[in-house]
Amino acid sequence: xxxxxxxxxxxxxxxxxxxxxxxxxxxxxxxxxxxxxxxxxxxxxxxxxxxxxxxxxxxxxxxxxxxxxxxxxxxxxxxxxxxxxxxxxxxxxxxxxxxxxxxxxxxxxxxxxxxxxxxxxxxxxxxxxxxxxxxxxxxxxxxxxxxxxxxxxxxxxxxxxxxxxxxxxxxxxxxxxxxxxxxxxxxxxxxxxxxxxxxxxxxxxx
Amino acid sequence: xxxxxxxxxxxxxxxxxxxxxxxxxxxxxxxxxxxxxxxxxxxxxxxxxxxxxxxxxxxxxxxxxxxxxxxxxxxxxxxxxxxxxxxxxxxxxxxxxxxxxxxxxxxxxxxxxxxxxxxxxxxxxxxxxxxxxxxxxxxxxxxxxxxxxxxxxxxxxxxxxxxxxxxxxxxxxxxxxxxxxxxxxxxxxxxxxxxxxxxxxxxxxxxxxxxxxxxxxxxxxxxxxxxxxxxxxxxxxxxxxx
Numbered sequence: 001x002x003x004x005x006x007x008x009x010x011x012x013x014x015x016x017x018x019x020x021x022x023x024x025x026x027x028x029x030x031x032x033x034x035x036x037x038x039x040x041x042x043x044x045x046x047x048x049x050x051x052x053x054x055x056x057x058x059x060x061x062x063x064x065x066x067x068x069x070x071x072x073x074x075x076x077x078x079x080x081x082x083x084x085x086x087x088x089x090x091x092x093x094x095x096x097x098x099x100x101x102x103x104x105x106x107x108x109x110x111x112x113x114x115x116x117x118x119x120x121x122x123x124x125x126x127x128x129x130x131x132x133x134x135x136x137x138x139x140x141x142x143x144x145x146x147x148x149x150x151x152x153x154x155x156x157x158x159x160x161x162x163x164x165x166x167x168x169x170x171x172x173x174x175x176x177x178x179x180x181x182x183x184x185x186x187x188x189x190x191x192x193x194x195x196x197x198x199x200x201x202x203x204x205x206x
Numbered sequence: 207x208x209x210x211x212x213x214x215x216x217x218x219x220x221x222x223x224x225x226x227x228x229x230x231x232x233x234x235x236x237x238x239x240x241x242x243x244x245x246x247x248x249x250x251x252x253x254x255x256x257x258x259x260x261x262x263x264x265x266x267x268x269x270x271x272x273x274x275x276x277x278x279x280x281x282x283x284x285x286x287x288x289x290x291x292x293x294x295x296x297x298x299x300x301x302x303x304x305x306x307x308x309x310x311x312x313x314x315x316x317x318x319x320x321x322x323x324x325x326x327x328x329x330x331x332x333x334x335x336x337x338x339x340x341x342x343x344x345x346x347x348x349x350x351x352x353x354x355x356x357x358x359x360x361x362x363x364x365x366x367x368x369x370x371x372x373x374x375x376x377x378x379x380x381x382x383x384x385x386x387x388x389x390x391x392x393x394x395x396x397x398x399x400x401x402x403x404x405x406x407x408x409x410x411x412x413x414x415x416x417x418x419x420x421x422x423x424x425x426x427x428x429x430x431x432x433x434x435x436x437x438x439x440x441x442x443x444x445x446x447x448x
Contacts, residue, residue, distance in 0.1 A: 034372035065208040065216055072220060079224045086231050090238035093246065093261070101369055155373050177420050180373035 008130040012138035015200060019142040020193045024110040029143055030185040032102050036159050039147030040140075041095050045088075045103055047136030049080045050112050051129050056080075057120040058128035064121070073116045074107075081106045111139055146188045154179030247301075248272075253364035254335050254350035255326045272335075274325040275300035280317050282441025300324070306346075309339040312438050321438055326352065333361060336439055340431025343423040344369045347378065347431060351387075357443040360401070363387040365428065375424030386415040392432075398440055400433040 018024045032042045085103045088096035120128040156164040197203045248268040252259045277286035277298035286298030300322035311319035326333040332355045339348045345368035352362040370376040390401045391412045399413045403425045407414035417425035
């Protein structure tokens, strides 16, 4: 049994975060975070796909001809995404309806392809799985934070349960519709990047 | 370095193998997916008459209350009837009608269009539920409208959408929006007025409901959907009234 290399899980959560540091997978981070629930389901789906894809590519890494490696990676990712989509449709229909096109769009998520190319092609299967888990979590944590803030201030709910008391509304409080619009997700991601960089000087470019 | 021969063989095996897995998955999961779609359709019809159901009891409730189903053509004639799951008249199965395809025919005034009417019956009172289909901002929107037996007053609606913006257009599928339709009427005397979804609607008007702020295009889509789809049923409603 290989020893667990915790760095592979820890780094993507902070100083190698796929969204805030590498700025990958931004599209879906903006699209599915208007509410918390789709953000969480999306995170789980991406995590499953990235772990499995990393494992498969890593297992076959020595047989994959380098000239067609991107195509091979793409086929594996598409295969997994379609399988995930079909399984969701068959067994958790409600969730699959909520995510609609975004499950299919995992194929184009740069994080998945990026990790296959940068890590799984040159590392052992077990490490690759850990790397996939770490990056999946790194993606998930940002989505959940953004989804939390957007749903709370945009709709006054969390996981569709109202959390802001009616008395606030009676006093004139209003939900901020800007929060639900995609630009606000970009601003929030920007704020997270700002906070992260101000606390970790290593990340700052000159 | 790998030879060209190796690359071709590798690619072929990879693709054939992937295709095989996908085919197996698609064929194997199809019955489950079809069942989900059937059950969802039943749930939506039940939702239109205000009955909450879950994936487990939907089929049972549906069979209990929606015993009569008709297929209607553009002249308002019944071309197929399903009672208690048995085809008693005509050859068109109302439940199996591809509403989306037929609604596209309605749009171009094709006389061959056939659409279903689902009749909910409780305590001897009939409620007529008809499907509606239209376009939102990002994709399709659809729903079911339930009419009281005067074939004019809406007793309930139920909308759904493919991928409207969460928190904005997607709000059409929430009770807060749907409940506004209760008690509205689509006819003014004999004139068809439909129900308009409008900014700052006059709440006392029987033909207007409030639009969703930030969801203007979806709201307009609901207006158009109601107008275009319900028009088809006017001849049928008139034939029932007389």
